[in-house]
Amino acid sequence: MIQLKEIDKYIESRFQRVFILKGINLTINEGEFITLMGPSGAGKSTLLNILGLLDEDYDGDYFFGERNIRHMRDKERSNLHKSEFGYIFQAYHLIDELTVYENIETPLLYRNVSSGERKSIIADLLDRFNMVAKKDLFPAQLSGGQQQLVGIARAIAGKPRVLLADEPTGNLHSAQAKEIMEIFRELHAEGTTIIQATHARENADYGTRLINLVDGRIETDEAIAS
Amino acid sequence: MWKNYLKVSFRNLKKRKLYTGINLLGLTIALVSFFVISLYIYHEWSYDRMYTGSDRIYKFNQEFVSGGERQLVSTTPSLLVPTLIDEYPEVETGTLVFDLSIFSSVLVDAGEGNQEESRFAFVDENFYKVFDFEILAGQKGSLLSEPNQVVLTEETANRYFGSAQNAEGKTLKIDSKEYQVSGVMENFPSNSHLDFDFLASFKTHRHGKNPEWSPSNYYSYVKLREDADRAAFEAKLPQLVEKYLGEEQKEYGFQTAFFTQPVTNIHLGDQTLSSIKPGTDVKYLYIFGVVAILLIAIGIINYVNLATAEATERNREVGLRKVMGADRMQLFGQFVSESLILTFGAAILSLLIIYLIAPQFVRLGGVPLDLSLLFSAKGILLMAFLVAAVGLLAGMYPSVILSGLKPIKALGNQIKIGGGAWVRKSLVVFQFFVSMGLLISTFIVKSQLDYMQEVNLGYQREQVLALPYHYNMRNSIESVKQEMLRSGSAESIALAADMPIHIKAGYTIFPGGDNQREFMITGYSVDKDLVNTIGLTVLAGENFTDTDLSRSVAYDSALEFPLILNESALSQLGWTPEEAIGRKLNYGGSMAYVKGVVNDFYFNSLHHKIEPLGIFIDPGQANVLLVKMPAGNPATHLATLEDTWKALVPDRPFNYRFIDQEYAQLYRSEERVGAIFGLFSGIAIFIACMGLFGLVSYVALRRTREISIRKVLGATQGDVLAVLSSDFLKLLALSAILAIGFGIWFSGTWLEAFANKAQIGIGPFISSILVVLLLALITIGYRSWKVYRVNPSKTLKSD
Structure with missing residues (x-):
């Protein structure tokens, strides 16, 4: 589904190039649940951003399906970005001015989903995450775990095939973290491809594949038996 | 969405x-x-765009050329409109307006005593065909067709009779003549150049009964037919002048030409x-x-x-x-x-x-x-x-x-x-350029206004009253004058044709002898006491005395009358004051000799320079008393003068004006410009400072960390202010330079309209820039104070 070939990402400083990612070759198949691990600064977030089309400033080739991202027009890339990817952040990144309902609605608005359809999608999601009663609250009125649930609901509202999560449980205590990971497991079981970056080894156990990044290189890449 | x-x-x-x-x-x-x-x-x-077919309505003006001097006059003879209607098929209709307020006010009596009214005009019966104002009462079409008819505006009708319906058919005594109210019209709209309370039928007036080609006292309007061509029509006007005024022109050596002006152009035109x-x-x-x-x-x-x-x-x-x-x-x-x-x-x-x-x-x-x-x-x-x-x-x-x-x-x-910073910077420069520019303009306007109020006009205008009186009072006015002098509340009184702030009567002067050139001179008909009343200085010769002849008496008896000239007249004539005394000249058709020379004084607004002026005795043409009050409380003197007036002229209200106040009135439109400039420059500065506040806040926010570090290193509040303001001060300096350029341009253009200009030093520039700079610094200072008060440990911790 996704294929990265010789991806280099570096910062040009005065005397030398500092590589953040170096020679990344990676093939991701549909339905995988991949965990990226590694120390801080290893390049996990950068790799996620590149995978999620948020960062286009790198060398190397990125194929989505058969097509090279580089050869796509802006419009196509933007459509790909909209239709295929969902994002979950460590700091939740909900829009403070919007209610739970509206936060979940936002990606649907940008996809020009009709109002009736929006309502039914959001109703399903709220139901699924037991948040119906909280739909009119603002993010500041929710606990961290609840905020991240909204973040997940928002990420999957557009029915993306790939879910990218950057330390989704990093700000949560263990019980909440477990809840989130259970949801990931469910989503994975439904067929969503998930790529998460994390520091917590136990989170990797929910996935099917573990990649260790050190200093911008893939050090190990192993399957995890479930 | x-x-x-x-x-x-x-x-x-x-x-x-x-x-x-x-x-x-x-x-x-x-x-x-x-x-x-x-x-x-x-x-x-x-x-004047509200009349039906207003684009076809034209007013007539005339151009006089006499002795090489060109003069534009907005009034015409009374026979012009009737002749045009008779002889020019392109004229659909035309009317004539005789604004009596140029000459005098009228006394109106509805049975409850005299009221003085000044907004009175005679118009002919076609008036409402040209200007279709709404008629609230009366027979439209025949409102002013007979002598001694008057139409009131709604407001006037309410004032005198309570309502428009009530007014119709009633009788009003105007200057002791009985008029019948034949109708009531809507009030003149504020955007009509016509503005009266009373319109009387022109047929009442002797020139209405027998229109003539002289004098030129009447505003004339015609409405052309829809298919008429204005240019072609105007091209025929010289024939008309030739036909009716040709001989007169030859005899008196003047030329006149009529030209049209669209009615919609009157208010904003020349x-x-x-x-x-x-x-x-x-x-x-x-x-x-x-x-x-x-x-x-x-x-x-x-x-x-x-x-x-x-x-x-x-x-x-x-x-x-x-x-x-x-x-x-x-x-x-x-x-x-x-x-x-x-x-x-x-x-x-x-x-x-x-x-x-x-x-x-x-x-x-x-x-x-x-x-x-x-x-x-x-x-x-x-x-x-x-x-x-x-x-x-x-x-x-x-x-x-x-x-x-x-x-x-x-x-x-x-x-x-950071990108696009230059956009923001140029916007700031522009904002402050406009603020400073407007403020500089305000100060320039103000300098000129102050100058005009304070300039030495060449005569005394303080403590001088003007009491307008009616033509009918000309026989009794001398006794009023004497009585007022006796009361002790008047130091000196002169009868004059105008207040000294705007003297307009035009005459020609013709020295004779080797100097054959005729030129225009302004004439001031007064009595012998003028020079003392308004404090003119006699530079050579003598002031008028009791025995001096008045111009009309001299004219009737073919004698020479005494004349006092101002310095400008002398320089026009090429005489020194000493050699001028006793010289004879032809003044407006009769002979005069120079009795005295007075200093130049401003007898018009300072838009004009001082022109030649000839002062002569002719109390018959006067219609205002100039009263110089003695020192002391003006209110007491006024009361005494009023008592005297009431005792002698019981049927006329006591209306007075102070000359210095009337003088200030000359500059009302400039005052208005000054006030509006002042107001809007204040607004501009206010908005710009608010914007500056926002921008400084933004910069302060971005540099909070830097400022905290500086503070930890020992920066004082002043240092923080310097850090935050230095960039902005550079921008303001640029604005100031641009604003100075604008100010110089503005002072050149605006002051052009004045023959007498205030000296604009660097004062207005410096003070405007300082004011704006100060306000900007206060704005920045307030913000930097807030940043300074932030505890550095808070801002430095998170990074």
């Missing part, structure tokens, strides 16, 4: 109260100014032509229009600056939305909808404010604002357009900046909206 835009915009605006407040206030003030100025300009432009109502110099409308647009620009710039500054706080939101799939257009829509909402709110607010301030504006500008215009289809369309334009212009730049952010950078808060 739009619903969502609106919802989010509202919440954003609600959340950032200070930001919203500043922007709303700035835009509201700018819009109020814009609407008010637009209404004013529209009002001035709309003059201001040297006198009119029933003072006109407006179209130049001022342009200036005000530019000011209105500048103020809107400043309001928009404020929004742009503040919104870009705010962008730093919103980059996270923008990043998120992008990650979630928002494309640039969608984000653009979001931010523009915010500015549109704000502009819309400002428009609503400004309408409310205009509603409240309209009465005040009438007092300041002397112009009624027709608020209903704002709610007409045109007005609403204009406002919608304005809101859309302002909203888009204001929202455009911030939206482009915000929607162009790279999402991951925005999310990581690594954003520096």
Whole structure:
């Protein structure tokens, strides 16, 4: 589904190039649940951003399906970005001015989903995450775990095939973290491809594949038996 | 989608109260100014466009050429219009207006004693065919066809008879002559150059019964047929002059030409032509229009600056939305909808404010604002357009900046909206350039106004009263004068044709002998006491005495009458004061000798330089008493004078004017310009400072960490102020340079209209720039003080 070939990402400083990612070759198949691990600064977030089309400033080739991202027009890339990817952040990144309902609605608005359809999608999601009663609250009125649930609901509202999560449980205590990971497991079981970056080894156990990044290189890449 | 835009915009605006407040206030003030100025300009432009076929109505002016001097006169002979109607088929109809207030007021008696009225005119029976004002009572079509008929305006009818219906058919005694009220018309609209309370039938007047080619005292109007060609019509006018005035022209050696002026052009046209109502110099409308647009620009710039500054706080939101799939257009829509909402709110607010301030504006500008215009289809369309334009212009730049952010950078808060800094900088420069420029202009206008009030006019205008009196009183006025002198409340009294602030009567002077050239001179008919009453200095020869002949007596008996000339007249004649004394000359057709020479004094507004003036005795032509009061409380003297007047002239009200106040009145339109400039420069500075506050806040926010480090290292509050203000001061300096350039241009252009100019030093420039600079520094200072007070441990910890 996704294929990265010789991806280099570096910062040009005065005397030398500092590589953040170096020679990344990676093939991701549909339905995988991949965990990226590694120390801080290893390049996990950068790799996620590149995978999620948020960062286009790198060398190397990125194929989505058969097509090279580089050869796509802006419009196509933007459509790909909209239709295929969902994002979950460590700091939740909900829009403070919007209610739970509206936060979940936002990606649907940008996809020009009709109002009736929006309502039914959001109703399903709220139901699924037991948040119906909280739909009119603002993010500041929710606990961290609840905020991240909204973040997940928002990420999957557009029915993306790939879910990218950057330390989704990093700000949560263990019980909440477990809840989130259970949801990931469910989503994975439904067929969503998930790529998460994390520091917590136990989170990797929910996935099917573990990649260790050190200093911008893939050090190990192993399957995890479930 | 739009619903969502609106919802989010509202919440954003609600959340950032200070930001919203500043922007709303700035835009509201700018819009109020814009609407008010637009209404004013529209009002001035709309003059005389309400009559049916107003584009076919023309007024006649004439040009006199005599002795090489060219003179434009806005009145014509009474026979002009009847002749035109008879002989020129392209003339559909025409009318004539004789504005009596040029000469005197009238006394009106409805059975309850005399009222003095000055807005009185004779018009002929075609008046309402040319100017179709609404008739509220009476037989339309035959309102003024008979002698001794009068039409009242609604307001006058109410004043005298309670209602229009009541007034019809009643009798009014006007100057002891009985008139029948044949009808009542609507009040003259504020945007008509015609403005009277009473219109009497011209047939009552002797020139109405027998129209003649002299004198030229009448405003003439014609309405051409729809298919008539104005140019072709005007080309035939010289034949008419030749036919009826040809012989006279040859005999007296003058030339005259009639020309037409569209009625819609009277108010804003040539201001040297006198009119029933003072006109407006179209130049001022342009200036005000530019000011209105500048103020809107400043309001928009404020929004742009503040919104870009705010962008730093919103980059996270923008990043998120992008990650979630928002494309640039969608984000653009979001931010523009915010500015549109704000502009819309400002428009609503400004309408409310205009509603409240309209009465005040009438007092300041002397112009009624027709608020209903704002709610007409045109007005609403204009406002919608304005809101859309302002909203888009204001929202455009911030939206482009915000929607162009790279999402991951925005999310990581690594954003520096450094790009486009020059845009913000040039906007600031522009704002302060406009503020300073307007303030400099205000000071320049003020310098000239002060100069005109304080300049030595060459005569005494303090403690001098003018008491206008009626022509009928000419036989008894001498006794009034003597009685007032006896009362002790008058030091000296002179009878004069005009107040010394505007003497207009034109004469020709012809020295004879070797100097054959004839030239124009202004004549001032007075009695022997003028020189002492207004404190002129006799430079050579003598003042008038009791035994001196009056001009009319001398004329009748073919004797020479004594004349006092001013210095300008002498230099025109090429004589020194000493050699002038006793010289004979032909003055306006009769012989005079130079009895004395007085100093030059300003007998017109300072727009004009001092022209030659000839003063002669002719109390028969006088219609005002000039009373020099002795020192002491003017109120007591006034009371005494009034008692004397009442005792001797019981049927005439005691109306007085102070010469110095009347003099100040000459500069009303300049005062108005000064006041409006002052007001709007204040507004501009206020809005600009608000914008500056926002920008400094933005810079302070960006540099909080730097400032904290400086503070830890020992920077004082002054150092922090210096850090924050140095960039802005450079911009302000640039604005100041531009504003000085503008000021120099403005003083050149505006002062051009005055023959006597104030010396504009560097004062106005320095003080304007200092004022604006000071206000800007206070703004920056306040913000830097707030930054300084932030505890450095807080800002340094997180990084």
